[in-house]
Amino acid sequence: MEIFKTENIYDLMAKRVAFLSFSSILVIASIILLLTKGLNFGIDFAGGTIVQVKYEKAAPIDQLRDILKETKYSNAVISEFGTSNEVVIRITGSTSNLTNDIGDEMNVILAPTGKFEIRRVDMVGPKVGGELREKGLKALFFSLIAMLIYVSYRFEWRFAVASILALLHDATIAMGAVSLFNVEVNLDILAAILTLLGYSINDTIIVFDRIRENLQSTKDTLLENVINISVTKTLSRTTLTSLTVLFVVATLLFFGGEIIYGFSFTLFVGVIVGTYSSIFVASSFLVQLKFSIEDFKAKEAEKLKIAKEKARNRAMYEQGTI
Incomplete structure (x- = not known):
């Protein structure tokens, strides 16, 4: 075509x-x-934590920001994720206590914002x-x-x-x-x-x-x-x-x-x-x-000459004349 x-x-x-x-x-x-x-840079390169939350209705982003400002996650960045009822909470840096389950903490912190489901928690340390x-x-x-x-x-x-x-x-x-x-x-x-x-x-x-x-x-x-x-x-x-x-x-x-x-x-x-x-x-x-076309053709001619010489020597060797 x-x-x-x-x-x-x-x-x-x-x-x-x-x-x-x-x-x-x-x-x-x-x-x-x-x-x-x-x-x-996302958490893969900068380090930090991502929490993906899905609400039954439109996510109350302003309320989420106000609630998180009163916690140790005050630096969190909240944005919609595809649809209005799903958000991503990005927390820069690493958590101070890795034994705590951030998902469980978020379930408690976000309880006043309505009915939701935490769908994903990804965490990468700065190192x-x-x-x-x-x-x-x-x-x-x-x-x-x-x-x-x-x-x-x-x-x-x-x-x-x-x-x-x-x-x-x-x-x-x-x-x-x-x-x-x-x-x-x-x-x-x-x-x-x-x-x-x-x-x-x-x-x-x-x-x-x-x-x-x-x-x-x-x-x-x-x-x-x-x-x-x-x-x-x-x-x-x-x-x-x-x-x-x-x-x-x-x-x-x-x-x-x-x-x-x-x-x-x-x-x-x-x-x-x-x-x-x-x-x-x-x-x-x-x-x-x-x-340069001239230089290219000269090099190609030299390669062809060397290849022919090798073929001629191989043929002479196989015939026993070398």
Whole structure:
């Protein structure tokens, strides 16, 4: 199925400065958001306790706040959780006495607010939260290093650098959106970012693979022309794949509920940004890095020469002439 006719070659590289400028604005805005507003770390990373409470009727949030202000949980933050009759009480820090059941305490404290059910109590100590945050950053770092090594081995170092720059572009903008919309950052967000990196690098490699194929067969010496042809050939495939994934993620975002909202929101933004970067940004970085068709063909010819020499020596050895 073709959405875009491959007979019409789109001159995307003629607009690469505009694409890179637009991406730079988004990245800089995201970094400013992350430095100024920061991230809303959940208990997975900040430590603390979450108590999920469901009422038979609409939750009396104002009354809950007034009651908790008179207790040791005066720093609690109360917010709706999906529906008006369900709330989440977030308590930062760790409890002083882990032998006490916070669920039992809340049953007593909230008794005057009406008929309710405590559905969930999650507690993470600050030390565990710090360890999870550190391990999450390590996971992101080592995944980027592994992708850099893989792409360098499969292609050429400029392809690897371009793909990693595109991944950093995707991750930064996705995290900027998380900060802008004050989405709670927990392990689900980390899983979404790692999923996004895998999805984006897969899309980028498909485009780069087509560029490499065309580099080997073309007589054109202008890299921009080869990239335009390659991206045009993969445009329908990239668009269809992204739309399919986006429909699924959108369903999770709008109908999946609060539990997976952070994961689906991050993926929703990431798929859009990752598709954009695979088509417009990664290839533009390749041009900016001064990739040379002549050098590429010379290296490929040298590899072919070495391979033929090895095959000839092996044949002579098998025939007993060496």
